Amino acid sequence: MFKRLLLGLLVLLLLLPALQARLRFYPEGELAGAFTRAPHPEFSWEGLQSTAYQEALGRYVEDRLGFRTLAIRLHNQLSFSLFRVAGLTDLTVGEHEVLFQPGPIATYAGQDLLDEAEVRFRVRRLRIVQQELARRGVKLLFVLAPNKARFQPEDLPLRLRPAPGILTNYDLFTRAMRADSLALLDLVPVFARWKTTKPYPLFPRAGTHWSGYGATLAADTLLRHLEQLGGLRFPQVRTVGSPRIISSSDSLLATDNDLGWPLNLLWQREATPLAYRRLAFLPPQAGQTRPSALFIGDSFTWGLMQFSPYIQREFSEDTRFWYYNNEVHLPDSTYHDTGERVAKLNLQQQLESRRFVILLFTEHNLKDREYGFTDQVYRLYHPLTATDQAAIDQLAQKLTREASWEEQTKDLEGFQQRIRAKAQDLYERQLLQ
Known part of the structure; x- marks a missing residue:
């Protein structure tokens, strides 16, 4: 009798998260902060073969698991109370819990x-x-x-x-x-x-x-x-x-x-x-x-x-x-x-x-x-004059000659924009010296 009761309790514990996810009989409340729930993935044979579908489905189920919010709060509470560690990377706990x-x-x-x-x-x-x-x-x-x-x-x-x-x-x-x-x-x-x-x-x-x-x-x-x-x-x-x-x-x-x-x-x-x-x-x-x-x-x-x-x-x-x-x-x-x-x-x-x-x-x-x-x-x-533009062009040409061949060819359009911006910045700094 005791073994059956124990087995029943274990089964119930295993089923509780699924029942909570379905019925929401216990009000967990929402987590504070910015969270984006994973959407339900669209099935495709390509996704199934590459395991992308399974991974996305796993994230979808995990985000909706019953008592997930409660488990996160419990983990955060233990970390904070026992070790003065916050569950956020962008937060430091100081003396007196400041x-x-x-x-x-x-x-x-x-x-x-x-x-x-x-x-x-x-x-x-x-x-x-x-x-x-x-x-x-x-x-x-x-x-x-x-x-x-x-x-x-x-x-x-x-x-x-x-x-x-x-x-x-x-x-x-x-x-x-x-x-x-x-x-x-x-x-x-x-x-x-x-x-x-x-x-x-x-x-x-x-x-x-x-x-x-x-x-x-x-x-x-x-x-x-x-x-x-x-x-x-x-x-x-x-x-x-x-x-x-x-x-x-x-x-x-x-x-x-x-x-x-x-x-x-x-x-x-x-x-x-x-x-x-x-x-x-x-x-x-x-x-x-x-x-x-x-x-x-x-x-x-x-x-x-x-x-x-x-x-x-x-x-x-x-x-x-x-x-x-x-x-x-x-x-x-x-x-x-x-x-x-x-x-x-x-x-x-x-x-x-x-x-x-x-x-x-x-x-x-x-x-x-x-x-x-x-x-x-x-x-x-202080808009740039034609004289200013000509001086910046000369600086840009000088910076281009000094740049390595790899820098110039890796991303030509981006390289030219960066060189132009750097030349203008150098020129304007010279004016204020």
Whole structure:
């Protein structure tokens, strides 16, 4: 009797995944993050003979296996709880279970360090862009958002903490920007001061961006800086009562749990209590204005819209956010993607119809040339002349002669494009020396 019962239990355990896949009697919930389920493969004799059909069918069945989601959460929970290892390659677990992204850590450690001459060239070009816009009545401001790894290095794993005094792109860029008198709002030292003076966390334990509280403080500072830069006054933002305190991971807002929810654990981690300021945005009074602005930046810019509507309420309705200088977002209540792309817009009209152009990036994106924005604006106001083109042609011919036969013949069209681009880049660098 006992053996039959045991055998029945074993058979039931074997059948349970299939029954769950068919009936879904247990609500597993969906995994967080981006997942694409394998489609059902089309049968063909060719696929069967090459085993491609069998492999695709196996992926299809595996993606729909009963209790798969539960098994993944169980695996992730055991890895996290026992070994402090995340189920994601793009996530590092630090001290006190503080979560980091590897990219910002590597940047803080100077692992993506650019050549100092390269940094000077980029900053000089950015300074020229600032001057060209200023001639047209547009103020450009570069805003540096803090890097979480730099902000709280004490919570990095010991093996990833850089040696004191390591040179980084942050050092090179801020030094060059100040030397060239570029309009800069560096929030890195500001957040470092606030770390010991503000009563609430400026970065969430389970997020890579500034917290909702930190983002509103940054927005206040930005508005005051723009007032001085542009000689104007924004509508007043008033604090109303005490902040709302949230300690449940399920209730954290916007990006405050953006590294926590993709962990896909069995149960939510307890969140460090985070504060959300209660703010009132007053209508413009006499002498106050809502200027038109163009924001070009990375994901830290979302914090100026999602936690409290600073961009929506303090700037005019035609203000736009160019996410990584590609997607065009309208900062309304849902800050939605308009479907437009920056490359299709009239760049000159977009720039010269603004009071401010604000570049907002965090440290680990400094190496990426503002995602093409500065180069595009520089070329708009400094188009290549016939003399420039002739000089570039000569440089391209010289580079072609120096290239190996294999380089020239492997991909002729691609080789010519690369040589032309390299020649133009060298020529423009010579002009700014």
